[in-house]
Amino acid sequence: MPGEHILVVDDEPRYLRLVRFNLEAAGYRVGCAATGEEALTILAKQIPDLVILDVMLPGLDGFGVCARIREVSMIPIIMLTARGAEEDKVKGLRLGADDYIAKPFSAQELLARVEAVLRRVRLAEVAGRQTSFTQGDLQMDFLTRRVTVRGKEVRLSPTEYRLLHYLAANAGKVLTQDDLLEKVWGQGYRGEQEVLRVTVWRLRQKLEDDSQHPQYIVTLSGVGYILGGPT
Amino acid sequence: MPGEHILVVDDEPRYLRLVRFNLEAAGYRVGCAATGEEALTILAKQIPDLVILDVMLPGLDGFGVCARIREVSMIPIIMLTARGAEEDKVKGLRLGADDYIAKPFSAQELLARVEAVLRRVRLAEVAGRQTSFTQGDLQMDFLTRRVTVRGKEVRLSPTEYRLLHYLAANAGKVLTQDDLLEKVWGQGYRGEQEVLRVTVWRLRQKLEDDSQHPQYIVTLSGVGYILGGPT
DNA sequence: GGGCATTGTAACGGAGTTGTTACGGCTTCC
DNA sequence: GGAAGCCGTAACAACTCCGTTACAATGCCC
Numbered sequence: 340m341p342g343e344h345i346l347v348v349d350d351e352p353r354y355l356r357l358v359r360f361n362l363e364a365a366g367y368r369v370g371c372a373a374t375g376e377e378a379l380t381i382l383a384k385q386i387p388d389l390v391i392l393d394v395m396l397p398g399l400d401g402f403g404v405c406a407r408i409r410e411v412s413m414i415p416i417i418m419l420t421a422r423g424a425e426e427d428k429v430k431g432l433r434l435g436a437d438d439y440i441a442k443p444f445s446a447q448e449l450l451a452r453v454e455a456v457l458r459r460v461r462l463a464e465v466a467g468r469q470t471s472f473t474q475g476d477l478q479m480d481f482l483t484r485r486v487t488v489r490g491k492e493v494r495l496s497p498t499e500y501r502l503l504h505y506l507a508a509n510a511g512k513v514l515t516q517d518d519l520l521e522k523v524w525g526q527g528y529r530g531e532q533e534v535l536r537v538t539v540w541r542l543r544q545k546l547e548d549d550s551q552h553p554q555y556i557v558t559l560s561g562v563g564y565i566l567g568g569p570t
Numbered sequence: 571m572p573g574e575h576i577l578v579v580d581d582e583p584r585y586l587r588l589v590r591f592n593l594e595a596a597g598y599r600v601g602c603a604a605t606g607e608e609a610l611t612i613l614a615k616q617i618p619d620l621v622i623l624d625v626m627l628p629g630l631d632g633f634g635v636c637a638r639i640r641e642v643s644m645i646p647i648i649m650l651t652a653r654g655a656e657e658d659k660v661k662g663l664r665l666g667a668d669d670y671i672a673k674p675f676s677a678q679e680l681l682a683r684v685e686a687v688l689r690r691v692r693l694a695e696v697a698g699r700q701t702s703f704t705q706g707d708l709q710m711d712f713l714t715r716r717v718t719v720r721g722k723e724v725r726l727s728p729t730e731y732r733l734l735h736y737l738a739a740n741a742g743k744v745l746t747q748d749d750l751l752e753k754v755w756g757q758g759y760r761g762e763q764e765v766l767r768v769t770v771w772r773l774r775q776k777l778e779d780d781s782q783h784p785q786y787i788v789t790l791s792g793v794g795y796i797l798g799g800p801t
Numbered sequence: 802g803g804g805c806a807t808t809g810t811a812a813c814g815g816a817g818t819t820g821t822t823a824c825g826g827c828t829t830c831c
Numbered sequence: 832g833g834a835a836g837c838c839g840t841a842a843c844a845a846c847t848c849c850g851t852t853a854c855a856a857t858g859c860c861c
Contacts, residue, residue, distance in 0.1 A: 513715045561728035
């Protein structure tokens, strides 16, 4: 996703440069702060999409900043801790941090974690207040119940729509068969895999281009289904 | 962490005093028992955060107490063994002890081990809430069930995923074969080492670079497996 | 009442998964 | 040095799971 804004807080110039360089190379817009106070000043003016926060800071430390942020906002926070400082991880996660990375870390690990956190946040947004859903050529409008693929409208039966709706609301998350059966059909339907199987098949017939190799509704053998993933 | 409660079981008053003094000085609350029976009586009333258990006890010995505890609870257990008694170490770990200390030991070693075990437990608590896991080039996302090694996605079968998931949730802790079999396969699978062996092998084929010298899933001969080295 | 859409049930074949067994290397213990 | 135990590896067979298809039951609208 292009241009998402990330605030990096670290007093070690070496790490600040490392993180900034890699994030910018990956296409993010990066802001920097060297102290907790500086970070709060920036945050008061402008809320980024993600904060990367070193625990060890002079003055107001990472925990303090994390707590202050959580008083007013739910933006995702990744903490940077010294490797082996397990109690820092525990404390950070209790304060509401979304993830942590142990120093030293590789650029690959950094980007993987950032992407993972942002992906979850984007999906959660879609699930919540959004009234429409888009994934590739698939488009849903939750208000009008209209579903289109490559611009062409697709007629879905009520059950098919409920299934797709639940999948879309939890896009990117693995949904077990029993979970789907309970949420789409009702509590008495746990274990009734046949209905789910057939309904998924019917849905795919209408949505997928090549239903042999489903693009949207992906099977996880022995587990359940998932709508879309990254990419 | 302040005020965690530790039960010490030893029939030698000299050690009992030594351990109690050092633990209390470090800020722990300490309970004492001189026999296995006494320990079980106390445990029936109140579950501490950690048990330190001498192997050599009159009557019901340390192994017996350890086994009885494990029937009902997963609280961490540290065994005290005579130095050089390697078979005691293996036996203890097999019974589900979390660590062992060879007598005689220094106060420093005692406190280091206690802290290490408690740290792992606290981490495991948090690991439950955690939605991702990283160790070296291995990355897991628990929501999407995606596993990547060096950025490349790895396809795991349901059983392989459950095994890796349990190993990751208890990273750094020795997991006995029976524990793995019970938690990943089910209660009826204790003693069925073959399945575990083969599944571990298949997992390594997919994860490890050089499966001859495993980097992630390490074997502890006669005991079980561990994901990631002890700190 | 007849036609149509929708939904649940049953059956089958194939792909992938899983448990079993066997064998050989390695270590450990007498 | 031989026996026993443990582990990794390989191949095999049974099985599970899923997609697919056909069919029956239900409800709805004209």
